[in-house]
Amino acid sequence: MNAPESPRSFGRNEPDYPNPLPRPEGEFEALQKAWKAPSGLSFITAVNNTYVGLWYIGTAFLFFILAGILALIMRAQLALPESNLVGHDLYNQLFTMHGTVMMFLFAVPAVEAASVYLLPNMQAARDLPFPRLSAYAFWAYFVGGLVFFGTIFFGLAPNGGWFMYPPLTGSKYSPAENADWWLLGIGFIEISAIAGAIEIIVGVMKTRAVGMSLDKLPIYSWAMLVFAVMIVIGFPAVILATLLLEMERAFGWPFFIAERGGDPLLWQHLFWFFGHPEVYIIFLPATGMVSMIVPTMAQTPLVGYRLIVLALVATGFLSFGLWVHHMFATGLPKMSLSFFSAASTAVAVPSGIQVFAWIATIASGRMKLTTPSLFIIGFLFIFTLGGLTGVMVAMAPFDWQAHDSYFVVAHLHYVLIGGMVFPLFAAFYYWMPVASKYPLSERLGRWVFGLMFLGVNVTFLPMHITGLIGMPRRVYTYPVGMGWDTLNVVSTIGAFMIAAGVAIFIYDLARKFRFASDDNAGNVWNASTLEWLPNGNYNTRSIPEVVSRDPLWDQPNLSKDVEEGRYYLPGTATGGREALVTSPFDARPQYILQVPGPGWQPVLAAVFTAAFFLLLTVKFVLTSVVCGVIAVGCVIWWLWETDPGPVRPPADIGGGIVVPVYVTGPANHSWWAMIVLMVVAGMVFTCLIFSYLFLWLVNPGAWPPQNVRIPEWTWPSLAAFLYCGSAVLIAAASRQLRGEDRRSPISVPILIGVALLFLCGGSAIDLWAQWGTDLSPSAHAYGAAVYAIMSLQIFFVLTTLIMGAYTIARWLARRLDSVRRTTFDNTMLFWYYTVGQGLVALIVVHCFPRLTGGI
Template sequence: MAQSAEMKASSGAIQEAFPNRLPRPTGEREALERAWEPPQGWRRLTAVNNSQIGIYYIIAAMVFFVLGGILALLMRLQLATPDNDLIGASTYNQLFTMHGTVMMFLFAVPIVEAIAVFLLPNMLGARDLPFPRLSAYAFWAYAIGGLAFFCTIFWSVSPDGGWFMYPPLTSKQFSPEIGADFWLLGIGFIEISAIAGAIELIIGILFTRAPGMKLSNMPVFAWAVLVSAVMIIFAFPAVIAATTLLELERAFDWPFFDPQRGGDPVLWQHLFWFFGHPEVYIIFLPAAGMVSMMVPAMAGIPLVGHRAVVAALVCVGVVSFLLWIHHMFTSGVGINALLLTSIASFVVAIPSGLQIFAWIATFWNGRVRMNTPTLFLLGFHCIFLIGGLTGVMVAVLPFDWQAHDSYFIVAHLHYVLMGGMVFPVFAALYYWFPVINGAQLSERLGRWCFALMFAGLHLAFFPMHITGLLGMPRRVYTYSDYVGWNALNLVSTIGAFTLAAGVLIFLIDAVRVLLKPDRDHDNPWNAGTLEWLPPRDYGVRSIPEVRGTEPLWDNPSLSEQVEQGRWWVPGTIFGGRETLITHARTARPLQLLRLPSEGWQPFLAAVGTAGFFLLLTVEWMTTAFVFGMGSIAAMVQWVWQLDRKAPRPWAEIGEGVRVPVQPLTRRSHSWWATLLLVIVDCTIFASFIYSHVHLSMALDVCPPPGASLANPWLSYANIAFMVMSSACMFANTRRGLQPGSQTSLRGFTLLALLFMGAAFALALRGQVDANLSPTVDGWSASVAILLSYQGFHTVVLLILGVYLIARSWAGLVVPEARATLDNVALLWHAATFQVLVTEVALRAVPAWMNSI
């Protein structure tokens, strides 16, 4: 009780004397620097700290931006003149597909995640994100997999079905080469990397904020990243499900999208655009958050309407999930769906416009400094406004039916993405570059960069509105002289190269500044947020108490106080890397979190993951599974010691306040991360259920002739055994974890594994007895994918069950370190829930279909 009272005391305000106490003891800073010393030379591959991984991430994303831009320039050269034979149709289709894929999957989402990984810990007053090795794994999986995927273009085996990969164009019949498989498997696991990064960012934002930084005064950029990351959790699983279905069709002839055998190509569009349209806002919202951070600094006053801007971010995130049919206005869906989506397309402009008015009002009320970041911010306002207006135009159904698949849509897309994301990113790079190594980019070159990019963008893309209205379709590699598009296309090509010249100026200047030796940065913009505290490998010398949205303006001496160690956790308590876990809403200190240091495991796990997916593409099955097993082994090794007992249960974090070193409740920050993983898993499962329902609704009779449902008693037994396995895990979590109870824990876990295996065996027997063949028709294939997903969970839970037993045998599952048990149990219950839903759906959907 005494310890609990001490912990509760930390939630109150710090004593006025706290910042004015004496400097810290000699040697404390040196110990902190030793704990956070970055690796050098080839050991940089083992880095996990956000200050290193964030830089790697940003550089990799910018490399892909340049590579994607080069592909665009080649396409513009082909389209500069009519009847051009510079590039053939097949090569052009590969360039077009790779350009869109690289820009959307390898640049747009990764660059905003990269900036978040680099900036957020410092902006939140934390020393690092809570799962540093997960950040490292996400980066290396993205970088290695993305580079390998891009290199397919040099061997002419790149995908050529467009970055949206619509079947039947991408079916085996029309795309027999392996390019489509590279896209499906490569992009699928790159999305897994993005989801891993999103989970890391959500937990970091909610649980590692500085004490006192309530949700109400959290930086707008943190809010934007939080909303965007939550959207990733719900949107990206749909494209993972879609790529799984299409790859199964290509590899094993399961006809999900073949209308001749009960499939439906429109199913792909529903799944893809449920991801694809929210993705536009997943990209835009963090960029908007950056703008909301930079505008107050450039104007010298707090952001006008801070809470209204936060509310607008949340509204955009919610409404964006109603917009996927926006891309399907000409696909033949029902009129009610069209009207609802059209209305939502208008509604989403309201919160977006509110943010623009808040930025304009902040500029209007402040004293604006006209420097390079400001120029890019003003350019963003202009370009994004045009893109937003054309977006409202294509939300009008009759206009969209005329402009759909024309170059008008190309122009709209690039105005939205370039204005809504690229210009804010360049403003952010000029604004936050001093945080990297203390040096600023050239102001003179920056103005040239802005001028060329701004002029080049309008020259390149504004004429496309006109060419689209004149009838130029998208995705054509050439055109005839007589159609009247010659001059407009030539101007667009000149504009593209002008834009590229501006980017080249930035790259030259960035390399020049990066080669300078590191030094401490000052606060060149007189900004008010915590990322401008003195830069260190460990983030902050001590974690400050925060009471407002602009803490450096509220307390001008905060930098000196932090550097002198006068706030929370002024050194290293256990000699390693540490940060605070705080309450998700009130940000009161809850726990001292010990963080892992460098290691090879994330890099090796990423190599194994990339190798597994890419080698599957070329059908090197044995080698692929060797890489996959290596990845699993590396992951097991890296998590083995994460949930470990501390040298002592409590730690003093300042002024006599003590907090636990392990979570006092079962719902630790890692439990919440596992819950997010469960949401991802259930969203993939929901996509498979939707696919089954969609294909069932397309049938005249359900099940189709020749197909039948499994014996109901086998279905009931499947459910019963899974429920019993879940009950065993529930018993494990409710029983004590004292040394004498370890035998029963291992026994219950083994029993749960046996029940789970029996459940899957019965489900498989049911499909065999029903003579369901997934190659015969789409409905049977949709049943098979649900069974396969249960089999996938059986394998995963087998690995986790064995891992839990091994940790129990090693004495590592105890009351003070029980996260492994609680997290595995949560995953187990989710798998049981999915089996229950599957069996109910397989019975209920045919009954419902036959009753209407």
């Protein structure tokens, strides 16, 4: 760690400002210039969190409206029994798209988008640590999402349900491309979500206001941290599931086909291991928002900060023990079900803690009944009800009745609308003065709230009964005389009430929303957190030092002092965009991160990545591959400009603190990002190994199946030796690349080159050995599982190959030396991961079947 320990003590009450007034001539202008947004057509190359965040939120909201319209069509169809408004084919596409779009294109992106906008402001960071990555995530989502949604106009939209259960979605029962749109479209949008999550984790941990130690972190940051970690753990499962199903559809590898040793339940395990945490992934950021809004509206500090942190962390863990409660009716042993019942029950406790924390906060202050407050009250009402029905469905016997009936439809909408949409609307009203010149209308806000609140209850409260008196979900129509008619009409009326509320909101938005950065409406609510500081594209003029959780209340002149530049880093040290990186626990300044500015690379990379996936879906393989190559090229072009090295000596940011403008090793932000990426990769691999073991479990006596040979020991041993050898070579290269003298010996590229040969050789030998046994990937699930593990390994080896070649290129271009070695470090970390994964893969594939001896 190259960063110095701060000589100053933190947590002082008496601020003596780090930087004196008046500020030097031209300092502020330089800061403004560095952060100026591009103009004209290049405006879309902006990467600043303010712009990207707002585009992101706007797009997510667009999908909310679109998916809402789909829901209205469905409700219109269901208003009357035996209705012919839409046929079964369209209806099945509608409900599939409604669920998919709301979950993948609205809910997760919306909360991620809000945090791209809010997090840096709330932590008084100049920007997120990887602004181009957020831009890439946004554009990939924007292009991919719109094309995906467009399929509904051509009758090509997926129609197998948002949960996509095979075998219905396998090639036998869904031969058309509809299912492929889901698999490739969604798989790829998840990658964008993961990119956002990596950004958020590093952002929360590393870019905060000075002195904003873990105990002073806004609850919203805590929520986003847990959120992002959950994405990193949960999303890989569904990415793997989509990969497996797509391989089954495209090449006939039978992961889910029972006749050939597969099992449809494998999909359900993988899908819900993602799918249940997903609910909390959506819910936690919303609770984070609520915990920010409630104290402001009650004008009092949050009660039970630590208990809320407990609740967030506990929810994050427990939500991974619930997935089988979507599978209570699949015939698993009761004992197994009981564990999930217990976990589903347990997760109610953290929710209870949060609800009571808000009630206590409200009671300790004086709640102003503004529109955000109304949405918060509505949220508490609706969410509490949804949480209680959640405890009901946690009881397996009750769920055997309620599962896949309208009761569950009611429950999930109470939880999701109550737990996410209402807080989001509260947030829209609450933070509008940060983003816009004018706040939204309080008068119309009451109408919006009233219509939405009544609408939600009128729509979904009756559905509890509709379900218990026997109406199953996902039916395009229902017979006359079942007693469901009245309830359905009522639900339909309610749905249109919600729509009316949203329509008024859009009208108000059109009237009042005018984008603003430095001329925003300001702190109209007298809020206490840093996003309400005066700000511009550069966020705050200087980075404040905070001494409490409510700095704007406890440090009375903070706004003025920050704006005058009295705090840290009031200008730019390198002349470009930069952020102050702080230590993860105590938020001491560590170094100045040189942040990349606008550029076409992320936009182009995103467009071509989207094109790769979308063209692959319609089987334009060649064009698709060309786009993929261009996308990789754009990413390399983008990366080439990063890792700038120490462009100047350590800079004084004020108060006698001198920090470097470049560090390497574990203090570096991209080191952290690489570790998180390795966790993502590790989760994909873990889920794959789980799939392998699961398929073993359902194939007694056929693992491997009759007539299948396992390769001789020689080959896997040789492959393992080569893998280890390549890791040793990379370690040696790392040793060569040490020292303060900026050396860059030629041994480094040579070692990397040889290591690449070893790595690729190991992988090739393993593939060749399996191939030599005539193992077919499509005959039986065993072969499919073995080839899947190998394919994943080959993918990682190829990625390492590109990274290794890139590192060599950096050396050739004299952009790599013993000080400026972040690129090498990242490659090295990824390399070690690839080798580790390869070794585990060899052990599983070659040892497991021998050990179990075919039982």
